[in-house]
Amino acid sequence: MANKAYSGYINPKYIPKADLVAAYYLEPAKGVSFEEAAQAVASESSIGTWTNLSALSPKLKRELHARVFKINKKSKTALIAYPTALFERGNIPQLLSSIAGNVFGMKEVNNLRLLDINFPNRYIRSFKGPKFGIEGIRKIVKVKKRPLLGTIVKPKLGLNEKQHAKVAFQAWLGGCDIVKDDENLTSMRFNNFEKRVKETLRLRDKAEQITGERKVYMPNVTAPFSEMMKRAKYVKRQGSEYAMVDILSAGWSSLQDLRNADLGLILHAHRAGHAAFTRSSRHGISMLMIAKLCRLIGMDQLHVGAIVGKMHGGKKEVKAIGEEIEDRIIYKGKNHILSENWLNIKPMFAVCSGGLHPGKIPPLVKAMGNDIIIQLGGGIHGHPLGTRHGAIAARQALEATLKGIPLNYAAMKQFELALALRKWK
């Protein structure tokens, strides 16, 4: 099955300079060697096809072809270097159509996974990165060091505008900094977007007056582009600092423009649907890759997993993503196949969410540090005494964690926390 059209794409002596480098996990098809399969991927994702072409001059091939420069058959990984001329600056869809496009369907591979990427400096400079980032968000929310505490209004669908706002209000009163819509709540027959935003922000202002703390609301603007922009602008006009968007359901083309429009909104990235292609360890695209794209185009915060929650996603993976979006320099080694120098691109907040409750806050903070947003949905609204007490319990758990006090000990004087710990073991 060796295909000659795929030859000449391997060069173990090549040292990437200004190239974009991609790391793939690869399982060749039956009868195909690892080298052949890796070259088929390098060819299809750069300038080649399945048969030799008369119009492909040797000069052109030399200048623009990708190079498989490192192979590790034990870990089944291949590193491929791409000349940057293959990529249009500032255009993520074009990048994905190249290195995460046809290659996943090729008959030469049984499985293929895009694991990691290293962007060259020139490519990075064609993107804006986050407008606010961790520092900008902390300034707005007026929380200097601790993790931010958030909730998702639950039930995720079914409440009307007023009920929604009331649940948010109770969460803020109890101690949440942030309240957000759930990923499938947009503008519904029973809950109109504009009415919901207006009513929820009204109660946010009230919650700020009562608590003396800064409170924020993240309305979900996910929709076809023009409607999404209309909603984002409405949110801004109504005095919210935030918008949230389901990044993968919406897609990179509209996402980039939402950022590039510079509306002055902090952008919260929900990753609903990612596990359709990130979950298998042998095929698809890694969540790390998605996280890097989010930082590059300029989302301010991103769901990265909860380690201890209801969703798939282990500690090593979530920690690696956390580093990737929060550090200025990424060193290859234990958690990272490829390094990265993020230059002036700001760090994003990692959001830990999905099946969390107060009892899970200590191990989460221990694993991820203080620069995270901890979101509890059911873990607040499912509290035996309801949302407000649930939020109180979560805040108690967070404060105890920061002081190094075991939750069982703290719960002896805090009945809200005690009730939460009793319900969720």
Place this chain on the structure above:
Amino acid sequence: MANKAYSGYINPKYIPKADLVAAYYLEPAKGVSFEEAAQAVASESSIGTWTNLSALSPKLKRELHARVFKINKKSKTALIAYPTALFERGNIPQLLSSIAGNVFGMKEVNNLRLLDINFPNRYIRSFKGPKFGIEGIRKIVKVKKRPLLGTIVKPKLGLNEKQHAKVAFQAWLGGCDIVKDDENLTSMRFNNFEKRVKETLRLRDKAEQITGERKVYMPNVTAPFSEMMKRAKYVKRQGSEYAMVDILSAGWSSLQDLRNADLGLILHAHRAGHAAFTRSSRHGISMLMIAKLCRLIGMDQLHVGAIVGKMHGGKKEVKAIGEEIEDRIIYKGKNHILSENWLNIKPMFAVCSGGLHPGKIPPLVKAMGNDIIIQLGGGIHGHPLGTRHGAIAARQALEATLKGIPLNYAAMKQFELALALRKWK
């Protein structure tokens, strides 16, 4: 591991009426029954979460919750009915965040695949569907019955604007109806979008004069939304009838607006990247599902696979997709889990592409019928005598196929076809 919060979502007696129905393949996690896992999916994709909520009233749950109404443990499939109130009309990202969102990452399932969907009439009516469809395209291209013949300019990247236009010109002269950009060619340092479009359309006009046939060009407008729209409008102004877009790299939010803008352009949907989540038969989203979404929002033609080509994708799957996008009524049975009544939504052209050459045209037409667009890239440009002769050979193969003449027989009098058959066996 049974979770009580996920109970009450199963009802074998339920008969869907105006519901949206989704069919999932499902493998429960260890210690979880099939029924429990199916209910977890139904809950998370509608109104529930992992723990019981005080704010979720029995009335609300009754009105809005999804129902697992059919289970087949042998085929590991579950049918789930969703009240339409759960979905915002005309908003595909919202639909995906619901039924193809968090569910793929849940710990209750080891694998989960969204196989098929049935849209209720009211939901369908909130979308425009294709503006042109098969009939509209045939009218413009002036080809009444036969499959359309197309090519992708190759090498996919590396040619400058003039070289690109010349390759297209040769393909048209040889007999192609359609020439398109490749999926990773947008606006490059070595090949500027506007210059390429202008020059290629100039030679298209010339090819029309010489051949007396209608010829079309599909420039790739994939980019961040505003740039994409700018390019699409430029294409229209320059006198092209077509634009192509990488639907999955760009994403549904911008795709819907590209269609809704009604620019008067036929929209060609390239599916680069789909196999990251469609390839496994046990996880992700089926290509059939993606095809249905494309028809619903109004792409005019879509890559569906080539059956006999370089990409993964078997005959049964590709035929089922072809039926789904071209028939008015889809009957459940051999190829389809769920039925569909497409109402006034026009049929789309199925595009067969990826590793085809002249020798593969007869089995392809036999399997797919006449309402397809056959695209040969390498299978034209890789011809021993170059692009023009490659296009002649492809057209010869197509004409012979339509007349029922075996290619070997036709090749006795047609040396272009003979050379192609000799190179690609």
